[in-house]
Every structure is written in C-alpha cells, then in structure tokens.
Amino acid sequence: MRIRTNDIVQVITGDDRGVRGKVLKINRAAGKLIVEGVNRVYKHVRRSQRNPQGGRLSKEMPVQISNVLLICPKCGQPSRTGARFLDDGSKERYCKKCGAGSGEIAPPRRARSSQK
Ligand SMILES: [Zn+2]
Incomplete structure (x- = not known):
C-alpha cells in the first residue's frame, strides 16, 4: 500500500469500519499505521506530578495497513491505488x-534506474 502520513484513509474492517481519518504515523516495518480517531483506547491515568488531574487519556492504537484504503482526493471514495510512471520518468x-x-x-529519473 502506498500510504503516507497526512493521507486520509478509510478503515475497512473491524470495529472502526467506515471511519475516515488522517494518517498520523506509519510503521512500515510492522506494517501498521496510526489513524487519527481510529482504534482509540482509553488509558486510565493515576494522579501524578505530570498529570495532577489523573483521569483518562485517549490514545490511538496502530491498525494494520491492509485494513485501510486510501481515500481518493478526486472522487472522494476509498479506492485501491496503483503506481505509474509519468512522461518525465517520475512515479x-x-x-x-x-x-x-x-x-x-518518486522523483524523475534517478528513481527509475535505482529500481530493482
Ligand atoms: Zn478517484
């Protein structure tokens, strides 16, 4: 999947199916990403110096990259993405x-020759 941070994606499986959000972080090694507002868990925090109020903190947990689809900025639909070369050699x-x-x-030229 060709997803980058700040892309808008839609979750296609699980409890958050259908939810759209911005990609905040990507962990390519683990094949996971963190999407704003998706897979949110609440962490209960004891009162401490850093957090004198205590209470609940919400935090997004990573989701599998294969469980999201990129939203196309043009047609506004969750869609599969492909890759293609342009005339100037960029991808x-x-x-x-x-x-x-x-x-x-990928930038023009050099990217093409470094491809395996
Ligand atoms: Zn489209």
Missing part, C-alpha cells in the same frame, strides 16, 4: 477508480 500514485493521480511517489 506517481493514482486512483484505480477514477484514474486521478494523487501525488508523486
């Missing part, structure tokens, strides 16, 4: 539904 993501590009993923 971009595109929406497989409407074909609109959604941002460069």
Whole structure:
C-alpha cells in the first residue's frame, strides 16, 4: 500500500469500519499505521506530578495497513491505488477508480534506474 502520513484513509474492517481519518504515523516495518480517531483506547491515568488531574487519556492504537484504503482526493471514495510512471520518468500514485493521480511517489529519473 502506498500510504503516507497526512493521507486520509478509510478503515475497512473491524470495529472502526467506515471511519475516515488522517494518517498520523506509519510503521512500515510492522506494517501498521496510526489513524487519527481510529482504534482509540482509553488509558486510565493515576494522579501524578505530570498529570495532577489523573483521569483518562485517549490514545490511538496502530491498525494494520491492509485494513485501510486510501481515500481518493478526486472522487472522494476509498479506492485501491496503483503506481505509474509519468512522461518525465517520475512515479506517481493514482486512483484505480477514477484514474486521478494523487501525488508523486518518486522523483524523475534517478528513481527509475535505482529500481530493482
Ligand atoms: Zn478517484
């Protein structure tokens, strides 16, 4: 999946199915990402110096990358993304539904020659 931070994604499985949110953090090694407002858990915090009130802290837990789909900025639908080369040799993501590009993923030229 070609997802970057600040992308808007939609969750497609689990309790948060259908929820859209912004990608806050990506852990590619683990194949997980943190989406704003998704998979939120409450942590109960005891009163302490740092947190004199105590109480509940909400925190998003990572979700599996395969459980989200990128929302296409053009057609507004959750869609699969593909990658294609442009005329100048740069590589971009595109929406497989409407074909609109959604941002460069590799700069022109050099990226192509370094491909395996
Ligand atoms: Zn689209």
